[in-house]
Structures are given as structure tokens and as C-alpha cells.
Amino acid sequence: MQQVPEATASRKSSDHLGAGIEGVGLVRAFGAFRALDGVSVSIRPGEFFSILGPSGCGKTTLLRVIAGLDSADAGSLSIDGEEMLAIPANKRPVNTVFQSYALFPHLTVRDNVSFGLRMKGLSPGEVAPRVERAMELVEIGPMAGRKPAQLSGGQKQRVALARAIVNEPRVLLLDEPLAALDLRLRRQLQTELRSLQRRLGMTFVHVTHDQEEALAMSDRIAVMNAGRIVQVASGRELYERPKNRFVAQFLGACNLIPGTVTARAGNVLTVATNVGPLEVRAGHGTLPASSQVTLAIRPERVRLNPEVPGRNSFSAELRDAMFTGAETQFTLSVAEMALRAVLASESVGAGSLRPGSAVVVDLPASALIVLED
Amino acid sequence: MHTAAQRQDKGWWFGVPGIGWLGMFLVLPLLAIFAVSFLTRGEYGGYGLPVTIENYRRLAGWGELGFDPLYPVILGRSLALGFGTAVLCFLLAVPLTFFVAGLNERRRLVALTLVMVPFWTNLLVRTYAWQLLLGPGSGLSEAASTVGFIDAGEGLYPSWFAVAVGMVADFLPFFALPLYASVEKLDWTLAEAAADLGANRWQVFRHAVWPQIRPGAVAGFILVFLPATGQFVIPDLLGGAKTALLGNAIQQQFGQSRDWPFGSAMACVGLVIMGVGLFLQRWLNRPKEVAP
Ligand SMILES: Nc1ncnc2c1ncn2[C@@H]1O[C@H](COP(=O)(O)OP(=O)(O)O)[C@@H](O)[C@H]1O
Ligand SMILES: [Mg+2]
Numbered sequence: 001m002q003q004v005p006e007a008t009a010s011r012k013s014s015d016h017l018g019a020g021i022e023g024v025g026l027v028r029a030f031g032a033f034r035a036l037d038g039v040s041v042s043i044r045p046g047e048f049f050s051i052l053g054p055s056g057c058g059k060t061t062l063l064r065v066i067a068g069l070d071s072a073d074a075g076s077l078s079i080d081g082e083e084m085l086a087i088p089a090n091k092r093p094v095n096t097v098f099q100s101y102a103l104f105p106h107l108t109v110r111d112n113v114s115f116g117l118r119m120k121g122l123s124p125g126e127v128a129p130r131v132e133r134a135m136e137l138v139e140i141g142p143m144a145g146r147k148p149a150q151l152s153g154g155q156k157q158r159v160a161l162a163r164a165i166v167n168e169p170r171v172l173l174l175d176e177p178l179a180a181l182d183l184r185l186r187r188q189l190q191t192e193l194r195s196l197q198r199r200l201g202m203t204f205v206h207v208t209h210d211q212e213e214a215l216a217m218s219d220r221i222a223v224m225n226a227g228r229i230v231q232v233a234s235g236r237e238l239y240e241r242p243k244n245r246f247v248a249q250f251l252g253a254c255n256l257i258p259g260t261v262t263a264r265a266g267n268v269l270t271v272a273t274n275v276g277p278l279e280v281r282a283g284h285g286t287l288p289a290s291s292q293v294t295l296a297i298r299p300e301r302v303r304l305n306p307e308v309p310g311r312n313s314f315s316a317e318l319r320d321a322m323f324t325g326a327e328t329q330f331t332l333s334v335a336e337m338a339l340r341a342v343l344a345s346e347s348v349g350a351g352s353l354r355p356g357s358a359v360v361v362d363l364p365a366s367a368l369i370v371l372e373d
Numbered sequence: 374m375h376t377a378a379q380r381q382d383k384g385w386w387f388g389v390p391g392i393g394w395l396g397m398f399l400v401l402p403l404l405a406i407f408a409v410s411f412l413t414r415g416e417y418g419g420y421g422l423p424v425t426i427e428n429y430r431r432l433a434g435w436g437e438l439g440f441d442p443l444y445p446v447i448l449g450r451s452l453a454l455g456f457g458t459a460v461l462c463f464l465l466a467v468p469l470t471f472f473v474a475g476l477n478e479r480r481r482l483v484a485l486t487l488v489m490v491p492f493w494t495n496l497l498v499r500t501y502a503w504q505l506l507l508g509p510g511s512g513l514s515e516a517a518s519t520v521g522f523i524d525a526g527e528g529l530y531p532s533w534f535a536v537a538v539g540m541v542a543d544f545l546p547f548f549a550l551p552l553y554a555s556v557e558k559l560d561w562t563l564a565e566a567a568a569d570l571g572a573n574r575w576q577v578f579r580h581a582v583w584p585q586i587r588p589g590a591v592a593g594f595i596l597v598f599l600p601a602t603g604q605f606v607i608p609d610l611l612g613g614a615k616t617a618l619l620g621n622a623i624q625q626q627f628g629q630s631r632d633w634p635f636g637s638a639m640a641c642v643g644l645v646i647m648g649v650g651l652f653l654q655r656w657l658n659r660p661k662e663v664a665p
Contacts, residue, residue, distance in 0.1 A: 069565045089568040102566035106584040115580070116570035167570065 018046030018203035019080040019093060019170035021066065026075035028061050035061040036072070037227035043205060045080075048197050050206045050214040053224030054250070059207040060099065062224070063173045066205065068092045079171060090119075095164035099175040101156045103148040109159050110135070110144040116167040134166035137196070154185045161193075165200065172197075174206045178213065190217055211251045215239065223247050239298075244372045248296045255302070255339050256371075257295040261287050269370065271295060274335045279311050280368045287370070294371040301367035302341035304330065304353065305360050313362040320355055321348075328353075332361060403644070410637035420633050428638035444622070448642065451619035455602030458540040459594045462548035465541065466593060469549055470556040485553070488546050500539055500610045507535045507611070531613030539607040544600070548593035555589025588658050595654045599647045619643055 021043040028036040035058045043049045051059050064070035066077065068089030077084045084092060095116065103112050114131045135141045138158040148156055157177060164172055177193070178186045194217045197204045208214050214221045215235040222232045223246070231243040242248035245256060259273035264287070269280045271293060280295060287293060306313065316334040328348050330341040339361065353359065410428055412420040432444045473484045491499060506513055509528030517523050529535055559582065567581035605620030617625075619639065626636030 067569055069569065089565070090571045090573055094569075096566070096569045098562060098566060100562055102560075102562040104563060104566070104581065104584075115567070115572075119567070119571040119573075119576055119580075163570070 017168060017170055017201045020045040021171060021203065021205070022076075022078045022081075023062075023066070024076045026062070026065060026077060027073045028058075028065060028070060029073050034227050036065065039075070039224075039227070039229055041222055041229055041232065043203060044220075046201050046203055047219040048194065048204045048206065048217060050208060050218035050221045051224055052208055052211060052214040052221050052250070055209055057224045058227045059209075059224055060175055063096065063175050063205065063207055066171070067094050067096050067173055069096075093170040094173060095167050095169040095171075096173040097157075097160045097164050097175065097177045099177075099179065101148075101160040103156060103159055103163070105148050107147070108144065109140060109146050109148070109151070112148070112159055113162045113166055115163060120167075130166055134162040137165070138162045153180050154189070157181060157189065161196075165196075165202070168200075169202065171203045171205060174204060176207055176209065179208070179210070186213070193217065215251070223250060225250075241369060242296065242371065245294060245296070248369065248371060253299050253340060253342075255297050255299065257297070257337070259293055259295055261289050261291050261293060263289060268365070271370075274337050275316075275339075276314050276335075278363060278368060279365045280370055281365055282370065294373065296369040296371055297363050297367050299329070299340040299342040300327075301364065302332075302339065303362040303364065304332075304341055304343065306362045309360060310362050310364060312365060312368070313360055316359055316361045318353060318355055318357050318359050321353055332359065334361065406637045406640055409634050410641050412634045414632045414634050417631075419631075428635045429642075431635065432638050432642060443617075444639075447617050447622050448619060450616065451602050452646070454536075454540070454604070454608065454618065455598045455600075457537070458544055458601040458604075459548070459598040461537060461541045462545050462597050463590065463594060465545060466548040466552050467590075469545075470553040473553060474556045474559070488549050488553075491542065491546060496543065496606060497610075499543065500607055503535065503539050503542070503611055504530055507538065530611055533612060535611040536608050539611040540601060540604065543604075543607060544597045547596040547600075551592040551596065552586060552589040555586040559585050591654055591657050595650055599650050602646065603643060 021041070023039055023041045026036050026039040026041075027034060037058075039058075039062060041062075051062060053059055061070060065072050066079075066084075068084070068087065068091075072085055075085075079093060104115065107115070110131060113134055114127050117127045117130060132141070135144060138161050140155060140158045140162060143151060143155060143159075148159065151159065157180075161177070174193075178189055181189065190213060193204075193206075206214075206217065215238075218235055220232060220234055221238055223230045223238065225246050231238060231247050233241070238247060239251050242251065242254075248254045248256070257273050257275065257278070259271040259278065261269055262272045262277065263270040264282065267282055269282045269287060271278050271280055273295065278295060314334065316332040316339065318330060319333050319338070320331040322329045322331075323345060326345060327342050328345045330343065330353065332339040332341060341361070409420055411424050411426065413423055413425055413427070415421045432448075434440050434442050434445050469488075473481055473488075476484055505511065507528060507530035508514065509530075511528065514523065514528045514530075517529055518527065523529060529538075563581045563585070564577050567577045572580060603620045605618045605624070608616060608618055609621060623636050623639045623643070626632045626639065630636075
């Protein structure tokens with residue numbers, strides 16, 4: 001995308017335009033079904049905040065409640081400290097990029113983009129330069145005279161974006177803005193959206209069901225499931241320290257090993273599992289002896305045939321090896337349990353790791369995560 | 374393989390029966406009427422030579438006794454009746470169709486059937502029913518006189534009010550059905566997008582809803598305006614048979630006055646107005662050209 005024109009660029013990150021959002025106990029029920037089942041969320045001014053969750057978990061509903069397009073049955077919502085639930089959509093300092101784009105089919109690209117400013121009653125003299133700038137920013141200037149039906153998916157997406165940011169909202173809501181685009185374009189626009197957000201300083205609340213996308217773009221991510229927010233953290237923290245099975249499995253592949261706590265010595269827990277006793281670093285929670293836990297480990301943290309076996313090493317049978325380019329995926333079997341491991345292909349020696357061969361598996365204590373459930 | 378054009382070439386004779394029928398019973402009579410409108414009234418009715426444009430001059434107001442606006446007034450009154458009916462139907466059909474479209478599926482079916490129920494009874498029967506409902510001494514008239522809308526003892530019928538009621542009752546389905554077709558497939562996310570962009574309720578309707586239902590509204594308007602302009606039974610029966618309209622004026626020329634050429638000229642003018650109306654509809658609903 002283009003260099004940001006002066007008026008927008010001159011805004012220092014210190015006086016950011018972005019507003020903070022505070023939702024407390026938000027409930028939205030459709031009949032007996034609760035699409036939002038007590039959502040509390042705190043979004044910081046000017047951050048790129050993603051809401052990640054499977055289809056149907058209530059992401060769109062949450063955005064609609066923030067935008068004022070849907071009402072909440074309980075809870076409170078404030079933007080920059082101002083209570084919002086009683087304020088109609090057209091009076092909220094929020095604009096939305098809709099999942100379906102929702103461009104006005106009878107208006108040209110230019111008239112779509114200028115819509116918000118015209119509704120506010122700005123004079124044509126004020127509207128025109130801002131519209132040109134916004135169209136330039138997302139590189140749709142040459143399409144200004146076209147109707148939405150004459151645009152490709154990616155172009156429509158850009159028009160929807162320009163139509164929202166031209167109003168310089170304090171919060172921009174994006175509902176799976178890239179979901180309809182092909183992979184290559186999606187990757188490109190992810191980068192563009194991210195840098196656009198940095199430059200504009202608006203608060204972006206971005207909904208997606210694509211975990212890679214959320215990890216790549218966000219300052220923080222809220223993982224949602226069945227109408228509730230499960231965990232809010234940075235992408236790295238979510239990946240490395242997921243709170244429960246849902247988060248662990250939703251963000252990337254994960255081996256889950258059930259077990260029972262047998263001993264606790266300072267910061268180290270000993271957990272009895274099917275593969276043998278494992279030493280784990282205790283998390284923040286207090287886990288008394290004999291509590292049931294689930295341990296998680298990412299496939300790329302599993303070590304095979306380590307030079308120095310650790311405390312959590314045991315022998316296993318290699319069932320399957322699958323070369324996928326840069327990395328090779330292994331399936332191991334230990335005590336009736338399947339474990340997945342991923343190694344960089346170049347580190348896999350030619351002979352030793354064949355299906356059927358016996359291997360030593362090491363699950364480093366620092367890589368094992370104790371889950372809540 | 375046959376291209377679509379080839380198939381069309383071969384298929385022309387499928388249209389023969391329809392075209393033949395229309396030619397025989399629509400085009401020929403219309404041509405006859407057009408021709409007759411340039412002839413002169415015979416001594417005892419009928420028509421004959423010489424060829425003249427006298428009928429059209431008379432229609433425009435130049436009578437034997439100098440300028441007389443009688444016929445332009447009749448024409449204008451008929452157009453006003455058609456236009457007024459269409460406007461009233463529009464004002465009622467918009468809330469009606471939005472209400473119906475918002476119902477659940479079963480109720481929607483019931484509501485749509487109710488909209489069409491008037492078609493099941495004859496126009497005359499319905500109009501006489503209005504006479505009873507609105508006549509002096511009826512419940513509605515009593516109610517209207519207690520709120521001071523009319524003097525005590527009078528009826529809501531006969532009056533222009535009664536005409537409006539009868540016209541709207543008769544023509545509303547013709548407006549509501551095409552409008553409903555547009556309202557039903559309304560894309561509400563556009564209304565939400567407009568509200569999200571700061572549009573108030575009126576602006577949402579004007580900029581996000583109206584463009585979507587406009588084709589239905591224009592179709593409904595034409596479907597009501599054209600026949601309502603030619604309608605004279607309802608105004609006669611509910612207005613007290615005091616006013617001449619295009620429809621009964623034509624009927625009178627072919628009937629009592631036995632002036633077929635003049636009646637034909639009136640009919641031709643009516644047809645031209647309808648033609649203009651249809652053209653206007655196509656023009657209003659034309660796909661917009663778009664710059665690259
Ligand atoms: N207007 C509605 N009426 C009934 N159920 C709804 C409505 N809108 C959403 N839902 C339900 O609420 C749940 C969450 O929907 P949504 O927020 O769109 O999910 P997501 O965007 O995460 O895919 C879904 O199960 C959906 O069926
Ligand atoms: Mg959604």
C-alpha cells in the first residue's frame with residue numbers, strides 16, 4: 001500500500017486515535033441459545049486485537065454488539081470509558097469491515113468510500129480529498145468509477161476497508177476480512193493490514209477463524225469458544241502457554257498426555273502418565289498431589305534420539321515418517337499412545353529414523369505444558 | 374451443437390399462435406380504432422368520410438363554440454385519480470410489505486393470501502359493499518361524525534373520500550405484490566452497513582433500502598397508475614356519478630352519444646399516455662451505465 005499521506009502520517013503514536021474497549025459480562029441470547037455467554041474483554045487503545053475461534057462460536061455476534069448492530073441482553077460495554085450499549089450504531093466511534101463486504105451495489109467505488117463522510121454532512125470540498133487519500137492508501141484509485149459488481153474479491157475487500165477508514169474511526173472492526181480471498185492474496189493483505197494499523201494508530205478488532213492469521217497479525221489474541229472467551233494473550237504466549245486443551249489444540253498441532261500428579265518439589269511436578277513418570281515445571285496454579293492433569297507438548301519440541309538423554313526420556317517405536325519439504329513429521333508409538341514429532345528435514349539423518357525402528361524420545365520439562373483440564 | 378441464436382432461428386414458429394392471436398384481437402382492433410379516430414361521425418351514429426383531425430382538436434379543447442376545457446379537464450382529472458391512487462397505494466404498501474416480510478414463514482403465507490383475497494370477489498360486489506359500509510347511518514359514518522370529520526346524519530359515501538377508499542382497496546394488491554417481491558429479498562446487511570457508517574434512520578432508508586426496492590415500487594406504481602387512470606366504475610359508484618372521467622367519457626361516446634370517431638380519439642390519447650407510462654418505467658429501471 002502507499003505511503004501514508006501527511007494528514008494521517010503526522011498523527012504521532014502518542015496521541016493515538018485508537019480507543020480502548022471494555023466489555024464486561026456481555027450476554028446475547030437467541031431464544032434459549034446464548035451466542036455470547038458472559039464475555040468480558042479489555043482491548044487496549046491502538047492495539048491490533050484478534051478474536052480467534054471456530055465458526056459459530058460468537059465472534060461475529062461480539063463484533064455486532066460492539067458496533068451497535070446487535071443488542072446485548074446483559075453486561076456492559078464502554079469505549080474510551082463511555083458507556084455504549086444505549087447508543088445507536090450510527091453514533092458510535094466505530095466502523096466495520098463486514099464479512100460479506102456489504103458494499104452498496106448501486107454506488108460507484110468513490111461513492112461507497114465517501115458514504116460515511118456524506119452522511120455526517122461534510123461538504124463536497126472536505127469529502128473529496130479525504131476520499132482520494134483513502135482510495136490511494138488501499139490502491140483502488142483507478143477503480144474509483146466502477147461499481148462493486150465489476151471488482152474482484154480482493155478489490156472489494158480494499159473498498160470495504162477504505163470505506164471504513166476514511167471516517168477515521170477510533171475503533172475499526174474487521175469481521176473475517178480476508179476469509180474469501182485466496183491464500184496468496186490473503187498473506188499479502190495480512191501484511192498490509194498490519195502496517196496500515198500501525199500507521200493509522202486506530203484500534204483494530206479483527207475476527208478470524210484462521211490461527212496462523214491471528215498469530216501473524218495481532219498484538220494480542222482472544223481465543224473464543226462456545227460464546228465465551230477462553231484466554232487472552234499474545235500469540236507467542238498462547239502458543240507456548242495455552243491454558244487448556246481447547247487453546248492448545250486450536251493453535252497448532254499438539255500432543256496431549258493425560259496423567260496424575262504424584263509429587264511436587266518446589267517448582268517441579270512429577271506426573272505419572274502412560275509413557276512413564278514425567279517431570280514438569282509447575283505453572284501458576286497450585287496442583288495438589290493426585291490431581292488429574294493433561295500435559296501438552298508441541299510436536300516440534302519433541303526430541304528424537306537426543307545425544308544426552310534427559311529425565312523425561314523413554315524408548316518408543318517409530319511408526320511413520322512423512323517428508324513435507326522443510327520439515328519431516330514423525331508418528332511414534334509409546335505405550336499404546338501415538339505421539340507426533342516434527343524435525344527440520346536437514347537434521348534428520350539418512351538411516352536412523354526409519355519406520356519400525358526403535359527410538360529414544362525426550363520430552364523436555366521446559367516444553368511440557370500443564371493444562372487446566 | 375446449436376448456438377442460442379440458431380435455436381432462436383428455429384424456434385420462431387412456436388410464437389405463431391400467440392402472435393396470431395394478438396394480431397387478430399389486439400393489433401387489428403387498435404388499428405381500426407386509430408383509423409376511425411380520424412373519420413367523421415355519421416348522421417345516425419356510425420362513421421364515414423371525410424378524414425379529419427377535428428376529433429383531436431375537440432379533445433384538446435377547441436369546440437364549435439370556441440375554447441372549452443371540458444375534455445382536457447376530464448383527462449387531467451383521470452390522470453390525477455390514477456396518480457393519487459398510486460401514491461396512496463405506495464404509502465400503504467411500503468409499511469404493509471415490510472410488515473409482511475418480517476413475519477415468520479407461516480404467517481407470511483397467510484398475510485399474502487389475505488392481500489389477494491379481494492381478487493376472489495367481483496369489483497362491483499366489493500364496491501357496493503363499500504357503499505353500505507360508508508353510507509349514511511353506517512357504523513363508520515357515525516364514528517366519523519362523532520369525531521367531527523363529517524356532519525351528523527351524513528354519510529362518508531358519496532364523496533371523494535369514499536372514492537379514495539374504494540380505489541385503494543381495489544388497487545393495493547397490484548402495488549403490494551411487486552413491491553413485496555423486492556422487499557422480501559432485501560439485503561439488510563446494506564442497511565446495517567449504512568447505519569455503521571453513520572446514517573440515521575431516514576438516511577438508511579433513503580440510501581440503503583430504497584435503491585433496493587425501487588424497481589418493485591416503480592413496477593407497482595405503473596401497475597396501479599395505468600388502470601386507475603382508466604377506472605370509472607369505482608368513482609361513479611362511490612363518488613355519486615357526478616364527475617366525468619376518461620373511462621366513462623369514452624363509454625359515453627360509444628354508447629349514448631354514438632360518436633365513435635370522437636370516442637376512438639379519446640381511446641388513442643389514453644393509449645399514448647399508457648405507452649409513455651410504460652416507457653417511463655423502463656427508463657426509470659434501466660440498468661445504469663458505468664464508467665470503467
Ligand atoms: N440472528 C440470529 N438468530 C439466531 N441465532 C443466531 C443469530 N445470529 C447468530 N446466531 C447463532 O449464534 C452463534 C454465533 O454466531 P456468530 O457470532 O455468527 O458466529 P461466528 O461469527 O463465530 O461464526 C451461531 O450458532 C449462530 O447460529
Ligand atoms: Mg462470523
